[in-house]
Each structure stands twice: as structure tokens, then as C-alpha cells.
Amino acid sequence: MIINHPLLGPRDAAEFVYLGDASLIDRPDWQSDTAADDFYEYQYLRDNPAGETRELWFHEQGDRSWLVVTRNTLTHEITKVELARDVALAAGRDR
Amino acid sequence: MKYSGWKVLRQALGGNKGWEPVWRDPAPKPAYDIIVVGGGGHGLATAYYLAKEYGLTNVAVLEKSWLASGNAGRNTTIIRSNYLLPGNEPFYELSMKLWENLEQDFNYNAMVSQRGVVNLYHSDPQRDAFARRGNAMHMAGADAVLLDEQGIRELCPFLDFDNARFPVKGGLWQPRGGTARHDAVAWGYARGADQRGVDLIQNCEVTGFQVKNGRCIGVETARGPIAAKKVAVCVAGSSGRVMAQAGLRLPIESHVLQAFVSEGLKPIIPGVVTFGAGHFYISQSDKGGLVFGGDIDGYNTYAQRGNLPVVEDVCESGMALMPMIGRARLLRMWGGVMDMSMDGSPFIDKTSVDGLYFNGGWCYGGFKATPASGWCYAHLLAKDEPHPVATELRLDRFKRGHMIDEKGAGAQPNLH
Incomplete structure (x- = not known):
């Protein structure tokens, strides 16, 4: 698989480390009354979709940036690559 | 349908035209x-x-x-029951006992072959961990033998014992483990x-x-x-x-695990050899092909195929453990989708x-x-x-x- 890095251009997926679903960016509120359940679901449960999914890849052998990659789990086709920082800022996070 | 030697002979003489669907x-x-x-x-x-x-x-x-x-x-x-934890080991040992009686139980040749499974270790702490696992296996009624370097040399003389990174110091052997069809x-x-x-x-x-x-x-x-x-x-x-x-x-996440078979070779690998430190395991099929694999590709997928970096990684690990397989040609490789639990x-x-x-x-x-x-x-x-x-x-x-x-x-x- 080739990941088209927004800053560095096309890079071999072997340079990256995979983390998982992009929803891992949205950490639950630790002060919530339902925090224990929220963190259980955040940490252990997965949607695990067959088809298009957004996921986090870390460019460990490169510029060490986190990316949000939109990829199809049935075909391995990558349709979109964004910097995770941009995704988090767009979602209203401060960094 | 019941199988018997007489039936095989009669069908052979009749051009094997009389076999019926099995289910x-x-x-x-x-x-x-x-x-x-x-x-x-x-x-x-x-x-x-x-x-x-x-x-x-x-x-x-x-x-x-x-x-x-x-x-x-x-x-x-591969069939084995070399686990450690009380939530796992009795379950897998029950499985091992069922394997041992399976063919008699369902009257079908599953080619269960108890040729042994050995997990290699490379350091003193790893030996201690394997000794502990072997004891846990004994407590669940399984068999385990802790082999030193000499024991492994007798079992698998072809390994690269003096590998610079992972010298082979011994292994945990389960003689009742093996393979099945x-x-x-x-x-x-x-x-x-x-x-x-x-x-x-x-x-x-x-x-x-x-x-x-x-x-x-x-x-x-x-x-x-x-x-x-x-x-x-x-x-x-x-x-x-x-x-x-x-x-x-x-x-659960779905991941792909790849496996490989080489061309048929004369019998050389005595049982199943696993090289956990290098993410590699190997056995030899009855037809002679080396059957081996390594780690999952590492990204979520439902596609029943993997990618080349893991192919390289597995083959490198194989060469590090047993350089003799370097001349064997890879015949087939495939991927299966795994339920990876957390x-x-x-x-x-x-x-x-x-x-x-x-x-x-x-x-x-x-x-x-x-x-x-x-x-x-x-x-x-x-x-x-x-x-x-x-x-x-x-x-x-x-x-x-x-x-x-x-x-x-x-x-x-x-x-x-």
C-alpha cells in the first residue's frame, strides 16, 4: 500500500505504524458520570467496518506525523489522507 | 456412507464412478x-x-x-496446547485430548500427526518464562519438556544456533502437539x-x-x-x-495473517518449530512442502490477501533461524482474515x-x-x-x- 502523505508525497505503508480507528482522536470526558463505560467502549469496542473506514497511521520512519487515512478494508484502496492535526483542529480541538 | 478397504477396491475396478456425495x-x-x-x-x-x-x-x-x-x-x-493462563490452558488441553481421539470418534481420516511442537528460547529470562509455562501445562494435564541447547541440537541440528541477535539456547517442547489435515x-x-x-x-x-x-x-x-x-x-x-x-x-478487529508453502522437499523439519522472537514458525507437510508463517500485517482488513512487507519480514526471520531454506522456492502464499480480540x-x-x-x-x-x-x-x-x-x-x-x-x-x- 502507498500512503499519499499530505506533506511528503507518496510513501510506502511499511514506513508507518498503524493505530486503529480515527475515532480514537475523540477521547471521552474523564469527568463525565459515565466515564467508566465511555472509556471501556473507547478502549475495547470496535466498529470494525467492512468497507471504507478512517484510521490513524503514524509516520514513524518519516516525519513522525499522525495521519488520518481513509481506506477501504475490502480492497486496501486509499482514497484520502489528512494530517490528524488538521482533523482535530477542524473538530474544534485546540491542538 | 461408510468407507472400507473392500469398497475402495471395488470402486477402483469400476472406474470410481460409484462414489456418492458425503453429505x-x-x-x-x-x-x-x-x-x-x-x-x-x-x-x-x-x-x-x-x-x-x-x-x-x-x-x-x-x-x-x-x-x-x-x-x-x-x-x-498446527495443533498444540502450550498455553499458560488458567483461563486458556485447560480449554486447549481439552482440545488436544479431543484431537487425539478425533479420527476414531468421527470415523474419518483427519491425518492427526503428533510430531511435536517446539518453542525456541534465546535468553535466561525467556527460559525461566518457558519453564513456568511448562509447569502450567503440566498442572492442566498437558505434556511439556524443557530442552536445553543440546536437546534442540538433537531435535533440529539445522538451526543457526550462534545467531548474533537471537542465539538458540533451548526450547519448550510439547511432543503431543503436531499437525492435522x-x-x-x-x-x-x-x-x-x-x-x-x-x-x-x-x-x-x-x-x-x-x-x-x-x-x-x-x-x-x-x-x-x-x-x-x-x-x-x-x-x-x-x-x-x-x-x-x-x-x-x-x-474485535479484523486483520490479515499470511501463510506460505514452499516446493516439496525431502523430510527435514521434524515437527513444528516456532521462533517467537523473530515472528516465524514452520512445519513440513506430508507432501514435503515447508509450511510457514509469521505475524499479522497489522492493519484492519477483510481482504483475504496481505502485502509484501510482511512477506519480506517472514522470509528474513526464516533465513535468520534456518539459513538452509534459502534455496527453497516459494510455491504459494495466501491470507486469511483473523478476528483479533483485544x-x-x-x-x-x-x-x-x-x-x-x-x-x-x-x-x-x-x-x-x-x-x-x-x-x-x-x-x-x-x-x-x-x-x-x-x-x-x-x-x-x-x-x-x-x-x-x-x-x-x-x-x-x-x-x-
Whole structure:
């Protein structure tokens, strides 16, 4: 698989480390009354979709940036690559 | 159909034109007592033991393709019970005992070959950990022998013992481990279940679950709706997308694991050799091909194929351990989709929906578990309580903090 890095251009997926679903960016509120359940679901449960999914890849052998990659789990086709920082800022996070 | 030497001889003289199908091809009935979703090794074993041990024969196995078309035909056929934790080891040892009597039990040649499984160690702490595991195995009634370097030299003289990074210092040997013929296991179970009246329905994909008042009362399939008192899902590899149809999220990710076979060679590998430090394991098939594999590719996928970096990684590990295989040519390679659970251990449990049961999360160790998985799942379905050796294989164990973290790694090593 080739990941088209927004800053560095096309890079071999072997340079990256995979983390998982992009929803891992949205950490639950630790002060919530339902925090224990929220963190259980955040940490252990997965949607695990067959088809298009957004996921986090870390460019460990490169510029060490986190990316949000939109990829199809049935075909391995990558349709979109964004910097995770941009995704988090767009979602209203401060960094 | 019963096989005998006389029958083989007669068929040979008659041009082998008289053989009949080994199991029926029935149309689905409108309702069953129990529907097993998934006609792989585990689903067929479940149906077989439901019929044989509990007399429950109003059972259907629904398979979306042909029987054993998924991971039952994509594994590396290794059987062993060399686990550590009390939630795991008695379960796998039950499986090992069932393997030892399997062919007599279902009257089918599954080619179970107890040629031994050895896990190599490379350092003093690793030796101590293996000694502990060996003791845990003994306590569960399994066999284990801790070999030193000399013992490994006698068993596998061809290893690179003086490897600079991972010198081979010894290993934990389970002589009763070995290999079996993967397809024959599924076929034997299928034939045994069919003979007892279980309907094996192929090309019948489950497309939804009928849930009424929190209770599962049947399934929607490609061949119409079928009612059932109990629905038992057993589709490791596709668990995520099948259970999503019932609205359940699981502690499972789907990953691809690749495996490889070389051209046929003269007998050289005595049993199964695993090189955990280098992510490599190998055995030799009866036809002579070297059967080997390594680690998962490491990203979520439902595609039954992997990518080249892992091919390189596995072959490098193989060359590091046994340089003699460098001239062997790779004949075939394939990928299978694994249910990777978050702690690396499986599930055999009820779900939050009444009447809906779940068996999955086998990670890359489902084949060896086939008999015990079917045995314990049948027990759960027939008696509505877990089998004594499968009480910890629960879906809610992460919520309760009772992980079975055998290796401290599931889909990712960072969950513990």
C-alpha cells in the first residue's frame, strides 16, 4: 500500500505504524458520570467496518506525523489522507 | 456412507464412478431449534457435538459459501496446547485430548500427526518464562519438556544456533502437539453432523437477525427467513460485520495473517518449530512442502490477501533461524482474515440479545481449538451454561477487568 502523505508525497505503508480507528482522536470526558463505560467502549469496542473506514497511521520512519487515512478494508484502496492535526483542529480541538 | 478397504477396491475396478456425495444438500426448513451461522471447522464441530453429545438434531448450519471455505482452509494446520493462563490452558488441553481421539470418534481420516511442537528460547529470562509455562501445562494435564541447547541440537541440528541477535539456547517442547489435515477435519465433522440429521445449508448467507422484544427469534438469509429458538454465530474473521447486523460492537478487529508453502522437499523439519522472537514458525507437510508463517500485517482488513512487507519480514526471520531454506522456492502464499480480540484470547459466550450466542475472537489460533470450541459451544447452547473449561471466555471480560492476556497483546500490543 502507498500512503499519499499530505506533506511528503507518496510513501510506502511499511514506513508507518498503524493505530486503529480515527475515532480514537475523540477521547471521552474523564469527568463525565459515565466515564467508566465511555472509556471501556473507547478502549475495547470496535466498529470494525467492512468497507471504507478512517484510521490513524503514524509516520514513524518519516516525519513522525499522525495521519488520518481513509481506506477501504475490502480492497486496501486509499482514497484520502489528512494530517490528524488538521482533523482535530477542524473538530474544534485546540491542538 | 461408510468407507472400507473392500469398497475402495471395488470402486477402483469400476472406474470410481460409484462414489456418492458425503453429505446431503438440503433446502432450508422454515424453522429449527438451533441455527449455527458459519460452516467452518468450529461451526461444523458445534453441530456435530450438538447432535452426538446432546441429541439435538433439529439443527441447521448456514454457510455463505461452501463448507470450510474460510479460515478452515487457510491455516497452517498446527495443533498444540502450550498455553499458560488458567483461563486458556485447560480449554486447549481439552482440545488436544479431543484431537487425539478425533479420527476414531468421527470415523474419518483427519491425518492427526503428533510430531511435536517446539518453542525456541534465546535468553535466561525467556527460559525461566518457558519453564513456568511448562509447569502450567503440566498442572492442566498437558505434556511439556524443557530442552536445553543440546536437546534442540538433537531435535533440529539445522538451526543457526550462534545467531548474533537471537542465539538458540533451548526450547519448550510439547511432543503431543503436531499437525492435522485441515480440510479433512471439517469434512469429518460435516459428515458426522449430516449423518445424525443436521442440515448443512451452503450458499446461504445470513443478511440479518430477527430480534423481537430483545430476543433473537431467527435470521434473514439469502434463501429467505429461517426461524430458530437459538442462533449461534460462529464466523471468526467476519464476526465484526455479522454481529453488526444485530447491533453489537465487539472487542474485535479484523486483520490479515499470511501463510506460505514452499516446493516439496525431502523430510527435514521434524515437527513444528516456532521462533517467537523473530515472528516465524514452520512445519513440513506430508507432501514435503515447508509450511510457514509469521505475524499479522497489522492493519484492519477483510481482504483475504496481505502485502509484501510482511512477506519480506517472514522470509528474513526464516533465513535468520534456518539459513538452509534459502534455496527453497516459494510455491504459494495466501491470507486469511483473523478476528483479533483485544487480549489475544477467544470468546464463547451468550450476548446481550437473548437467544443469540457468539463464538469468535480466535486471533491466529483457531484451528487447534476446533474440537474444544465445538465441544464447549455445544455445551453452552444445549445447557445454557458455559463448559467448565470455557468459563473465562466471556464477552464482558474487558469491562470487568478480567482479561486473559496470554501474550499481553491482541490486535495491538498497547492495550494493557
